[in-house]
Amino acid sequence: MTKTVLSGDGVTPERSHSLQLWCVAAFLPADVKQTRFPTAKTKGFYLPTPAFTQWLRHKNRVVAKLLITPDVVLECPQAADSEKQKPSLWQPEPALQDRNYGAWCGQKLSDLPAEDLTQFLQQPDFSPSMGESLNVFQARVSDWVSGWNDCGILLARPAVIKAIAAHVLQAGSQISHRLDLDEGTVSLFTRHAGQWRVRQLGAPFTDER
Numbered sequence: 001m002t003k004t005v006l007s008g009d010g011v012t013p014e015r016s017h018s019l020q021l022w023c024v025a026a027f028l029p030a031d032v033k034q035t036r037f038p039t040a041k042t043k044g045f046y047l048p049t050p051a052f053t054q055w056l057r058h059k060n061r062v063v064a065k066l067l068i069t070p071d072v073v074l075e076c077p078q079a080a081d082s083e084k085q086k087p088s089l090w091q092p093e094p095a096l097q098d099r100n101y102g103a104w105c106g107q108k109l110s111d112l113p114a115e116d117l118t119q120f121l122q123q124p125d126f127s128p129s130m131g132e133s134l135n136v137f138q139a140r141v142s143d144w145v146s147g148w149n150d151c152g153i154l155l156a157r158p159a160v161i162k163a164i165a166a167h168v169l170q171a172g173s174q175i176s177h178r179l180d181l182d183e184g185t186v187s188l189f190t191r192h193a194g195q196w197r198v199r200q201l202g203a204p205f206t207d208e209r
Contacts, residue, residue: 018190018191018192018197019148019149019150019151019190019191019192020062020063020151020152020188020189020190021145021148021151021152021153021154021164021188021189021190021191022059022063022152022153022154022186022187022188023153023154023155023156023160023161023164023186023187023188023189024046024052024153024154024155024156024184024185024186025156025157025158025161025181025182025183025184025185025186025187025202026044026045026046026072026155026156026157026158026183027044027045027046027047027183027184028044028157028158028183029042029043029044029045030042031106034108035108035109035110036106036107036108036109037101037104037105037106037107037109038071038098038101038105038106039105039106040105042071043071043072043073044071044072044073044098044157045072045073045074045075046072046073046074046075046155046184047075048074048075049184049205051205051206052205055186055205056153059153062151063151063152063153064150064151064152065091065150065151065152065153066089066090066091066152066153066155067090067091067092067093067096067152067153067154067155068090068091068092068093068154068155068156069092069093069094069096069097069098069154069155069156069157069160070092070093070094070097071097071098071157072155072156072157074090074155090155093144093154093156095140095141095143095144096141096144096154096156096160097160098156098157098159098160099131099132099134099137099159100130100131100132100137101128101131101132102127102128102129102130102131102132103128103129103130103131104128104129104131105131116128124138124172124173124174134173134174134176135173137159137163137173138163138166138167138172138173138176141160141163141164141167142163142167145164145167145168145189145196146167148191158181158182158183159176161181161187162176162179162181163176164187164189165179165181165187165189165198165201166179167196168189168196168197168198169198179201180202181201181202182202182204184204184205185202185203185204185205186200186202186203186204186205187200187201187202187203188200188203
C-alpha cells in the first residue's frame, strides 16, 4: 500500500520502511506573544495532554530517539504514571534551537528602527548584531536534517519545524513565512531512498494518532 505525499519534486508515492522524523511544535514563550524577541534564557514549553501522552506511548514502539531543543522544556503531568515521559528521557539537540536574534533579544519589535525591521522582514541575509540571518538559521537546520539517519520525535519551536519543511521542499528560507504552523501540533517528515517528503504539517493531536 502506498500513500501520496507532497515532496520537493512534486507528488510522490511513499513506501513503507521510510525514516521518520515526527516534530512536535512547542508553545512559544510569553516574550514572543508580547511581540518581544526572546532572550537566551526564555524557554518555550509543552504540557502533555492525554492525547499527546497516548500518541507518544504508541510512537515509542517505533522510534529510536526522543529529541528536545535547549530552548524548550517539557512539563510533565504530576499524576503517577509508570510510562510518564520525564524530561531526562529526551536528548538535548542544540543544533535545532530557534534563531539567534543577537542584540535584539528582549527588545520589542516596536522599539526597533523602522529601516532595520524592514530589512529583517524582507532580506533573508540580514542579521541583527551578534545574531543570525534567516539564511544562516536555515542553513544550520538544513545541515542537521541532511545528517539525520534515524526515526525519532523532536520537540522544538514552530520556527524550527518550518525550517525543516523548507529544507524538505527545497524552497529556500523565505518559504517559512508562507507556512502556518500552530503551537501544540505535530508534523511528520519521512525519507525514502534519500528523498525527503512532507507527510503532514501542523496536524492536531487526536487519540487515533
